[in-house]
Amino acid sequence: MDDGSNDTSVEIAKAFSKLDSRFLVYTRPESLPKGANSCRNHGATLARYQHLIFLDADDLLTKEALAIRAVALDEELDLAIFRTGKFTNQPSVHEDFSTQLNVNFGASDYLGQFLAYQIPWHTSSGMWRKDFFKKIGGFDQELQRFQDVEIHIRALASPSLRLMVYPEYPITSLYRKSLYHTQVTLEKRRLILDQGFVFLDKIKNQFGQEMLGKTYPFLVYLLFRFEEVFGNSDYQKIMKLYDSFKNDRSVSQSFKMVWWLHTEVLKRPSKIRKLLSFGIFKCGTFID
Numbered sequence: 001m002d003d004g005s006n007d008t009s010v011e012i013a014k015a016f017s018k019l020d021s022r023f024l025v026y027t028r029p030e031s032l033p034k035g036a037n038s039c040r041n042h043g044a045t046l047a048r049y050q051h052l053i054f055l056d057a058d059d060l061l062t063k064e065a066l067a068i069r070a071v072a073l074d075e076e077l078d079l080a081i082f083r084t085g086k087f088t089n090q091p092s093v094h095e096d097f098s099t100q101l102n103v104n105f106g107a108s109d110y111l112g113q114f115l116a117y118q119i120p121w122h123t124s125s126g127m128w129r130k131d132f133f134k135k136i137g138g139f140d141q142e143l144q145r146f147q148d149v150e151i152h153i154r155a156l157a158s159p160s161l162r163l164m165v166y167p168e169y170p171i172t173s174l175y176r177k178s179l180y181h182t183q184v185t186l187e188k189r190r191l192i193l194d195q196g197f198v199f200l201d202k203i204k205n206q207f208g209q210e211m212l213g214k215t216y217p218f219l220v221y222l223l224f225r226f227e228e229v230f231g232n233s234d235y236q237k238i239m240k241l242y243d244s245f246k247n248d249r250s251v252s253q254s255f256k257m258v259w260w261l262h263t264e265v266l267k268r269p270s271k272i273r274k275l276l277s278f279g280i281f282k283c284g285t286f287i288d
Contacts, residue, residue, distance in 0.1 A: 001039040002027045009057065037139035037147050044133055052128040058176040059124045060091055065172035069127050078132035078162045079155055084122040085171040088178075097122045097175055101167035110163075111156035114149050115203075115211065117218040121165075123148045124173035132161070140202070145195035150202060157207065186229055193226040197237050204241065212241070216255040217281070223258050224277030227269045235263070254280050 002010050002025070010025065017023040026046060032038045040054050051073070055061065062068075065082075072080035081101065085094035100113065100120035113120045136154050139147050155161055184192075196218070204212040219238065223230070258277050266273040 001043040003034060003036070003039050004028065033141055035141065035144065037141045037143065041138040041141065044130060044138060047130060050130050052130055052133055053124065053126070053173075054128075055124050055173070058178060060174040060176070061124075062170070062172050062174070064170065068169050068172050071166065071169070072127060072164065075164060076162060077127075077164050078129045078158075078160070079164075080127045081121050081125050081163070081165040082127070082169060082172045083167060084125040084173045084175055086122075086175045086177055088176070091174050091176075094171070094174055096171070097125070101165045103165060103167065105165070107156045107161055107163050111153065112214060114152050114156065115214040115218070117149070117215075117221050119149065122173065122175050124175060126152075132158075143195060143198060143202070145192050146199040150199055153203065154206075157211075189226045190229045193222060193229055193234065196222045196226075197234075197241075200241055220255050220258045220277070220281045223262060224274055224281055227262070227274055227277070230262075230269070254283070 002013070004027075010027070013023070013025045017025050024046070026043070028034070028039050028042060032042055036056065044052055053061070053069075069080065069082055083101065084097040085091075086097045087094035098120050100118070102109075110120055132155075136151070136158060139151050143150060156163070200212065200215060200218070203215060257280050261273060261276060261280075266276075
């Protein structure tokens with residue numbers, strides 16, 4: 001699904017489709033909004049079969065991926081999860097995207113991880129049943145960031161979800177960690193921070209304060225990751241979202257520590273504050 005590329009991507013894709021008719025090339029209709037979410041949803045609508053795997057342009061499937069993932073076809077699953085690798089330069093030099101896949105975990109365990117922004121799998125790790133994907137509404141086209149986290153929260157919160165993870169099988173997809181993901185301008189930081197607040201609003205509006213209360217580690221992430229663009233209005237947004245955080249015993253200690261650090265101790269952005277906040281975020285599981 002082409003999203004309006006200005007290079008030779010479409011021509012390359014069409015060349016593959018001529019070699020194998022199972023490859024279908026589409027362009028996002030102008031009537032649909034630009035963006036990955038819109039393209040994914042439209043692609044799912046056009047898909048001829050019942051199972052969906054979502055890949056960005058720089059993601060890869062291994063040669064054995066489809067053969068390995070076929071083990072889930074007879075299980076009548078809504079979402080099957082397989083291992084994903086991550087690499088920077090050469091696909092052959094990779095490591096696991098996450099080591100958190102556990103056959104003893106259920107949907108509620110993974111839901112807690114996504115809410116806490118402890119991402120257990122990549123978007124390409126999943127194989128969705130088309131009917132279930134459509135039932136939960138697909139990707140949220142209003143989100144420009146955190147949409148992958150948001151759709152998994154909706155999926156894992158669904159009482160009807162039939163989920164299975166397959167950590168025992170080899171890696172079947174590869175995620176490229178390019179310079180785009182590591183070079184973040186102040187303008188981009190501002191966009192991502194704003195999208196973080198949109199994401200939190202959606203969680204609160206759809207699932208309520210109790211579910212929102214489990215996202216405090218995500219807020220810790222926002223505080224240290226984007227502190228260079230944090231302003232008074234952003235702190236006010238936090239207060240509005242978490243109006244009872246000071247007296248709520250369920251609030252994580254890591255959040256309270258970072259909030260105290262930002263509002264009482266080191267009130268201006270600095271490398272020291274960022275380093276301390278990052279340390280609290282990484283050690284959050286032990287602190288809480």
